[in-house]
Amino acid sequence: MKTASDAKTKTDSAVVSALNLLLADSYALLANTHHAHWNVEGSDFFALHEAFQKQYEALFEAVDEIAERVRALDAYPPGGLQTLAKRAGIEEFPSGAVPARDLVAGLIVAHEKAITDAIAARDAAGDANDLETQDLAIGRIQWHQKTSWMLKSYLKAH
Numbered sequence: 001m002k003t004a005s006d007a008k009t010k011t012d013s014a015v016v017s018a019l020n021l022l023l024a025d026s027y028a029l030l031a032n033t034h035h036a037h038w039n040v041e042g043s044d045f046f047a048l049h050e051a052f053q054k055q056y057e058a059l060f061e062a063v064d065e066i067a068e069r070v071r072a073l074d075a076y077p078p079g080g081l082q083t084l085a086k087r088a089g090i091e092e093f094p095s096g097a098v099p100a101r102d103l104v105a106g107l108i109v110a111h112e113k114a115i116t117d118a119i120a121a122r123d124a125a126g127d128a129n130d131l132e133t134q135d136l137a138i139g140r141i142q143w144h145q146k147t148s149w150m151l152k153s154y155l156k157a158h
Contacts, residue, residue, distance in 0.1 A: 018121035024087035030059035036103040111148040
């Protein structure tokens with residue numbers, strides 16, 4: 001006898017694939033944001049250092065939420081830094097001094113990719129009638145859009 005819960009655990013593989021890509025994006029973005037937090041310099045150091053910390057902490061929570069949703073769908077999230085970085089396809093920041101403006105611009109590019117991939121996850125979840133995953137994806141879209149807007153606003157002044 002199938003239950004409503006059983007129907008959700010074998011959700012369409014497009015949903016799991018989309019979530020795993022969003023997980024990889026989020027992990028790569030977490031790493032780049034943490035890198036920016038450690039290495040930002042200049043007159044905007046304090047504001048950016050604090051903003052980046054809030055962002056990487058939010059991303060750490062998101063990574064866990066996304067991976068746990070994959071598990072709730074009776075699938076497995078990818079692991080390992082190389083695996084996640086390769087899947088995300090988000091460029092890492094170079095070591096050494098990077099101008100604050102370039103750090104912010106690089107984070108915007110990564111957030112835009114995460115938005116695109118979160119929209120794909122939202123749409124795949126909608127097609128599968130998986131409202132719980134759709135809700136998670138919508139939340140991620142909203143957060144990435146807001147963060148991207150804030151970063152873009154910083155660049156307007158610089």
